[in-house]
Amino acid sequence: MSKRSDPEHPELTHPSTKRAKQIDQATPYDALQQRLDTQAPEKEISKVANWFRRDLRIQDNISLHTAAERAREAKRPLICFYLNCPEWIEWHGLSPARLDFMNETLVGVQAELKGLNIPLVYITADKRHEIVPVILKFLKDNSVSHLYANFEYEVDELRRDAKLLKTADGSFHVSLYHDQCVMEPGTMTTSSGGPMKVFTPYHKTWLAEVKTNPGLLNTVPAPSAVDSSISKKVFALFDSKLPDIPKGKQFRSEEERKRVRKLWPAGHEAGMRRMDHFLNDKIEDYLATRSQPAADSTSRMSPYFAAGVVSVREALSKVKEYNRGSSDFSQSSCRPGVYSWVREIVFRELYRQTTVTTPHTSMNLPQNLKFEFVQWEDDEEGFKKWYEGKTGVPFIDAGMRQLNHEAYMHNRLRMNVSSYLYCNLLIDYRRGERYFAETLVDWDLNNNTQGWEPSYTVFNPVSQAEKNDPNGDYIRKWVPELRDVKGKAIFSPHDRLSKEEFKRLGYPAPHVDWKETKARAIERFKNDMKEAVP
Ligand SMILES: Cc1cc2nc3c(=O)[nH]c(=O)nc-3n(C[C@H](O)[C@H](O)[C@H](O)COP(=O)(O)OP(=O)(O)OC[C@H]3O[C@@H](n4cnc5c(N)ncnc54)[C@H](O)[C@@H]3O)c2cc1C
Incomplete structure (x- = not known):
């Protein structure tokens, strides 16, 4: 059967199941990796750019940290940017709550970066097909030689990155990092070499890996301040204005905005406060009460992880501290609440592995x-x-x-x-x-x-x-x-x-x-x- 599109519900559009299977065989992730691996040799650094995506924080942000180090060693400016695409927002159906949360977080990130003499520039592509040309123009106009970003694993985003690399044709060097997870998606394999797809063995292997290699939870520092003699070269890029949220994606009323904002305070600091609160007051009873909605005993960290406002490594490092410094999160070695909460994080990790290795799941098609x-x-x-x-x-x-x-x-x-x-x-x-x-x-x-x-x-x-x-x-x-x-x-x-x-x-x-x-x-x-x- 396999309907490709439904005129009444364009959001349900998807490829045929036959095509889906082909995509699973030759994945967009592999295609992008291939492009990354076959780039022209790096040129001398002129300027370094870091593209913020779903990693809206300066703390423990692998691409930002690496970009900042590269720029510092080469004594070259670092430019950060965030791409806004109203059509992409519509296409993916982001909520007013999510957009407001992200925008508020970006305001804080821009201020933090400014304090370090690093500009955060907002650039806009009205349509999805304009994203790559708009980015290329921005990088060219600013003589960027090195672009850094963290991987996004969904099909659209992987294809966008591959297109960017193809169109750039060596005019700048691109480095992408795995930042969303503890375990790099795709690397947890079965004895026959295929990606693990079933939770129980994945969980068991994940726990063993993290126990033997606690360094997987290490975090990287925020960038250090850039010397003003260097940052003045990008003086014009400071104070870029945050784009408005598209009309159809705004809260219906100011009252609603205030109420939702109060529930989900934006920014890394608020996220870490919430994590501390969870560890101090909730994790002990998490296993016993996590399924009882009236108890409200879960962490409510999901918006912070989803937009990358807090890194999972940083959160797990806190859990490790709570676990008397041990990264052994197995059932027999830690408190039931710790075991059970980390188990949920492992679901999150497996689901990213699934998106990378069974990409049709991010194309409006069921895994089965x-x-x-x-x-x-x-x-x-x-x-x-x-x-x-x-x-x-x-x-x-x-x-x-x-x-x-x-x-x-x-x-x-x-x-x-x-x-x-x-x-x-x-x-x-x-x-x-x-x-x-x-x-x-x-x-x-x-x-x-x-x-x-x-x-x-x-x-x-x-x-x-x-x-x-x-x-x-x-x-x-x-x-x-x-x-x-x-x-x-x-x-x-x-x-x-x-x-x-x-x-x-x-x-x-x-x-x-x-x-x-x-x-x-x-x-x-x-x-x-x-x-x-x-
Ligand atoms: C139909 C359905 C849709 C869902 N949609 C989303 C979604 O859009 N975004 C989202 O983050 N989660 C989603 N979940 C998973 C889960 O419901 C939420 O992550 C969780 O309720 C968030 O609350 P919390 O942060 O207090 O979770 P906690 O119980 O404190 O768990 C800690 C973290 O572990 C992760 N996690 C917890 N449960 C799951 C799970 N079942 N699968 C994967 N990761 C998990 C989340 O990142 C969460 O923040 C969905 C689950 C179902 C059944």
């Missing part, structure tokens, strides 16, 4: 390509109820209302609302994936696509709520219509209250019957995938 053959339902009413948190299923509605209010959702709810959308409503999972991207402050393509990977597991939102929100506190917080419902009726008020009692709540009846739709989904998946040949 057979799911591409499922016929999804067009249930617009159901979709609207889902995203507004009005499905009539309290746990699902609470999760979606938290998302809409905080630009964030607890992991347990992410698992439940995604399953509900593509199993019970049988709506194309990619629409939910996209809604998350457009709403979350912590959107991260690797974690989001893997989180949304369809499967046969149909979560039961009633038993899930009974287990993980036993007193119904989370539901009461986010679904005020149910605030006064007593006992277990809160988990399924339509079925557990009398008709009159339910009517008085002013809460919707379930949009679909869970049992029936579970059976429908399993049947549909089986039938549609039975003879699928991706």
Whole structure:
């Protein structure tokens, strides 16, 4: 089957499954590596540039650190820049919360760099196809001989970098670094040499590597101040103005902006404060409470990691300190909370390895390509109820209302609302994936696509709520219509209250019957995938 595009939902466009398999065979990552390896020999340094991407910090930033060292040794200026592309923002569906968080962080980064006599310049390419020419012009106009940046692993970004190298044709030298993870994506292989894809062996190997090589968690310092006799050569580049967030991507109101900003204070310092708070007050109980959304006991570090405001190495170095200086994070050697939190970080690492080695996963296609053959339902009413948190299923509605209010959702709810959308409503999972991207402050393509990977597991939102929100506190917080419902009726008020009692709540009846739709989904998946040949 394999539809290539859906005119009503252009965000779901993707290649055919056959093409996806070809892309997995000859990956954009390998193509870029090849270009990097076959560059013309380096010329003498005239100016060095560092391109900030999803690494919005000066602390423990590998490309920035290396670029600054190169410039310092050569006594040449260092220029930093950030590329803004409104069409790219639309294409990837970034949320107002995420953009505001990034912009606020950039304001701080620019000020920090200025204090070190290093300019941060904002450059804009209105359209995606203008990105490469705009960057080339900027580098040429400023006589840059050496460009530094950290890898981004998604297909679009890898192809953009390969195109930049091709078009530059040796006019400057490009160096890219692995900065997003502890373990370089693609390097964790099985005994037969292929990339590890399964979590348990990946986790085991990751723990062993980090235990024997604690240097993997080492951080690099922020750049030191540039001598003003050198920085004056790029005097005109200081005080570049932060571009406005595109109109359609701004908060609906000042009140909303203030509220969301308060929840997610921007910048590295705020991120590290949050990490300290987690270690001081939360990590001890993390294993026991991490699935209980009312406890709010997780770190809430995801926006900082997703935009690279805090590096994972720096966060793990803090965890190592807490772990009495040991990088042995195995279950038998550390506190349960430490083991369990690091395990989540390892999921994040594996998902980057997956993006690099199975690139079709970042092209709107499921990892298991057979799911591409499922016929999804067009249930617009159901979709609207889902995203507004009005499905009539309290746990699902609470999760979606938290998302809409905080630009964030607890992991347990992410698992439940995604399953509900593509199993019970049988709506194309990619629409939910996209809604998350457009709403979350912590959107991260690797974690989001893997989180949304369809499967046969149909979560039961009633038993899930009974287990993980036993007193119904989370539901009461986010679904005020149910605030006064007593006992277990809160988990399924339509079925557990009398008709009159339910009517008085002013809460919707379930949009679909869970049992029936579970059976429908399993049947549909089986039938549609039975003879699928991706
Ligand atoms: C459908 C779905 C969509 C998701 N979309 C995103 C997303 O866009 N961005 C995102 O960062 N995470 C996503 N996740 C993973 C997870 O829900 C969030 O990372 C987590 O809830 C963030 O809260 P925290 O920082 O308090 O996590 P903690 O529990 O404190 O975990 C620490 C860190 O580990 C990483 N992590 C935790 N859980 C996971 C996981 N299941 N998979 C991968 N990494 C994990 C995150 O970087 C997180 O900040 C998604 C999960 C699902 C099921």
